[in-house]
Structures are given as structure tokens and as C-alpha cells.
Amino acid sequence: MAFTIRGVVLPEREERVLRIDGDQVRNATEGDDGELVADGVWLLPGLVDVHTHPGTEKPGDEFDEERFRRHMVEHRDAGVLLVRSPGSADRDSGRVRDDVDLPRLRSGGQWLATPGRFYPGFGRDIAEADLVPAAVEEARASSGWCKIIGDWTDGEPAVPLEVLTAAVEAVHAIGGRVAVHCQTAEGCRNAVLAGADSLEHGMYLDHDLLPRMAAQGTALVPTFTTFAKIVDKLDNAPPDFRDWLLGGWEGMPATVRAAHEAGVVVLAGTDSTPCGTVAGEIEWLIRSGVPPEVAVGAGSWTARSWLGLPGIVDGAPADLVAYEADPVEDPAVLSRPSRIILRGRLIR
Ligand SMILES: [Zn+2]
Structure with missing residues (x-):
């Protein structure tokens, strides 16, 4: 009707x-x-959440279809009508993407985790030498995205630049796009120099790289929502880890503001459950100094257009x-x- x-x-x-x-x-x-x-x-x-993992709640969860539906309904009932899932515990999570009851979904297959990076067994564990074909495979099997864990903790090496560059080039060659998890200076630098389509988190991103991100169209998805929860629970964390995470967290607002001012597309992603909270991420973007109209677009029309709608x-x-x-x-x-x-x- x-x-x-x-x-x-x-x-x-x-x-x-x-x-x-x-x-x-x-x-x-x-x-x-x-x-x-x-x-x-x-x-x-509609609102858009460009970083959400419907179907899992915590590291180690297996993909669960009933949980997936519940998460997607949480998004929908909050007005989030399009989501991108950059990494999942199940490559096939995209199989329910055309369910008329649920928001539109752009999936990125399984998280691609090389040794020592990511929660063991949660994503698809692969050797660095196998990253290129695996990235192409995930992009082909999903909505055209793949997700590479580009680094992990402070002091540990990131995925080498030449390996990451080869993976990005191979995925671009089949018309796909690459999201890179990065939260160290080296990981962020490699993701930018490799030509990734998006930096997920972007802690410790060197501001000198922002003009290059703007020029090549690499977006920044800071995911304040999830880090706000993590920094609240650091009391019993090892001091080095706590200092590193707090340092990154404290630098994020300035990085996000500088990214916007340099012409980088900043987008809203929660990386968090319960789902349907992207309005809160938009508020974080505003608090970091992004103009309100840009921040609302980051969780709506700008994100939608970035995802091809x-x-x-x-x-x-x-x-x-x-x-x-x-x-x-x-x-x-x-x-x-x-x-x-x-x-x-x-x-x-
Ligand atoms: Zn995530």
C-alpha cells in the first residue's frame, strides 16, 4: 500500500x-x-553503522543466526537501516542480507588474522604469505569487502607494508574494497600507504598522513563507542597496556577533528553491542569537534553514499x-x- x-x-x-x-x-x-x-x-x-558485527558479541563467540537477527532488529528499531560488517565469525553471514525484515547489509567476510594479531581462532587464521588470496576470497564471498587485521598490540610489528599493499591491490583488481583494523602508528601508516579504503579505529594515526588519506579516498572510522567502554574497564589491566590504550584514546578526538579538516571522510561505526547505538557515535564525533551536520552525515547520508546507496x-x-x-x-x-x-x- x-x-x-x-x-x-x-x-x-x-x-x-x-x-x-x-x-x-x-x-x-x-x-x-x-x-x-x-x-x-x-x-x-536512515542511519548507517559502518562498523558493527551482528551475530557475535564477544571474542570467541561463534556466529549465531538467531543473535544475528536480534542484533539487526536492534539496529532497525533504532532507525539504522544500512550496516557494514567489517569482519564476522562466519563468512556466510551475508546469506541473510536480503531478508526484507532486516537492515541492508554490506558484509566483509571473515576477519583475516595473520599470526599474533587478533583473538586466536575468532577470525580466519592465515599465514602472511596467504593473505593476498585469502583477501580476494573473502571479498568475493561477501558484499565485496574484506577486513584485514593490520596490527594488534603496541610494540608488535604490523602486517608488513608490501604484504598489505599486495592484498589491497589484488582486492581492488576484482572491484572489492579493503577495511584495515589499525591501532598503532605503524599499522595506521601501512594501511594508508597500502591504499586501504578505510582505517578502522585509527589510534595513533600520524596526522602527516591525513592529506594522503584525503587524496586517495581512505575513510576513517574511529569507533569511539567501543573504546569508551574499554577505557572504563582498565583498572586491572597491565600498566603498559593501560597507558598505551589511554594514550591512544586521548589522542582520538584531535585526530578525528584533524582528519575532517584535512578532507578525510570520517564515518560512524560503533563496533559494539547492544546494536542500534550509532546515534551515540554521532555524538562522539560532534564532541571531538566535527561540525554537527558532518557528524550526522557520517552516520547517515555520507555513509550511505560511501556504501553505494x-x-x-x-x-x-x-x-x-x-x-x-x-x-x-x-x-x-x-x-x-x-x-x-x-x-x-x-x-x-
Ligand atoms: Zn570491529
Whole structure:
């Protein structure tokens, strides 16, 4: 059943009447039928979480389909209508991606973990010599993304630059994209120099690399949400580890602000459960000094476009979230959507 909705469309800030007919948004025209389900609202093309791992909650969890569905419903009911899963405990998690009840999913196959990096057995453990074919395999088996654990702890070597570069080049050659986990200076540097599509976390990222990231289109996904939880629980951690993590955490706001100012695309990812909390990540971006309009885009239209989907334009897939206030003026409203439309269906 077609229906209409009237409001101010972001980021264009145009008041429009939209007609939702199946999984398509149309500009309404005179004489269109269909109930007006909301009026005077602010409209986003859904929220987006570009770093979430539906189906697992903690290291060592096996992928569980029921948990996956629960996580995806948590996202959806918070207005998160598109997610990217950069790494999963199950390469096949993408098999449920077209479930009409769940947000759209861009999956990245299994985490690719070379020896000494990542939680043993949680991802796909491979030798450095096998990283290139494995990266291509994961990208082919998923939505075109793969996820490489580019480094792990302080003082341990990152994936060598030449190995990482070869993997990125091979995945790009088949039209795929590469997300790299990095949280040391060396890991971040190698990810940038290798031409990765996104740096996940980016702790200790050298600001001198920001112009290069901007020029080659490497995005930064800082995942404040998960680090905020980790730094809260460091009381019993070994002092070296605690100091390293706190040092990285304290540097993150300045890095994120500098990245935005250098023209790097900064995106919102929570890397955290419960799911459906990307509005909180947007608040972290604002707190770090990113302009509110950019921060809201980082968890909505900018992220959506970065993942290959249009915003609210005539003929676009019908994902919409409506708010009673302007989320750029009042970001707190992001956690209170008044209407949620996923794939043309009124969820709320
Ligand atoms: Zn993650």
C-alpha cells in the first residue's frame, strides 16, 4: 500500500512530499493517493553503522543466526537501516542480507588474522604469505569487502607494508574494497600507504598522513563507542597496556577533528553491542569537534553514499527515518525516530 510523508529532507534542507510505493521513494505528484503518515518532520535516508558485527558479541563467540537477527532488529528499531560488517565469525553471514525484515547489509567476510594479531581462532587464521588470496576470497564471498587485521598490540610489528599493499591491490583488481583494523602508528601508516579504503579505529594515526588519506579516498572510522567502554574497564589491566590504550584514546578526538579538516571522510561505526547505538557515535564525533551536520552525515547520508546507496532522491530505495526535530540542531533526537521506513515498509 502506497503512502506519503511530508518533511524537510536532509542534507538538502528541502521541504518535500514523498510517496513510498514498494521499495522506492518518489516525489509525490498532484492526485497521488495514499495515507499521509507524517507531516512537518525531518527526514534522513536512515542511519548507517559502518562498523558493527551482528551475530557475535564477544571474542570467541561463534556466529549465531538467531543473535544475528536480534542484533539487526536492534539496529532497525533504532532507525539504522544500512550496516557494514567489517569482519564476522562466519563468512556466510551475508546469506541473510536480503531478508526484507532486516537492515541492508554490506558484509566483509571473515576477519583475516595473520599470526599474533587478533583473538586466536575468532577470525580466519592465515599465514602472511596467504593473505593476498585469502583477501580476494573473502571479498568475493561477501558484499565485496574484506577486513584485514593490520596490527594488534603496541610494540608488535604490523602486517608488513608490501604484504598489505599486495592484498589491497589484488582486492581492488576484482572491484572489492579493503577495511584495515589499525591501532598503532605503524599499522595506521601501512594501511594508508597500502591504499586501504578505510582505517578502522585509527589510534595513533600520524596526522602527516591525513592529506594522503584525503587524496586517495581512505575513510576513517574511529569507533569511539567501543573504546569508551574499554577505557572504563582498565583498572586491572597491565600498566603498559593501560597507558598505551589511554594514550591512544586521548589522542582520538584531535585526530578525528584533524582528519575532517584535512578532507578525510570520517564515518560512524560503533563496533559494539547492544546494536542500534550509532546515534551515540554521532555524538562522539560532534564532541571531538566535527561540525554537527558532518557528524550526522557520517552516520547517515555520507555513509550511505560511501556504501553505494543514494540518499533521498526520486527512485531511490525506500529507506527513511523521520524525526520531530532537526537532528543537526538537536542530535539527541536521533535516538527517538518518530517514523521508520525500511524497504518501503512502515516499521514504526
Ligand atoms: Zn570491529
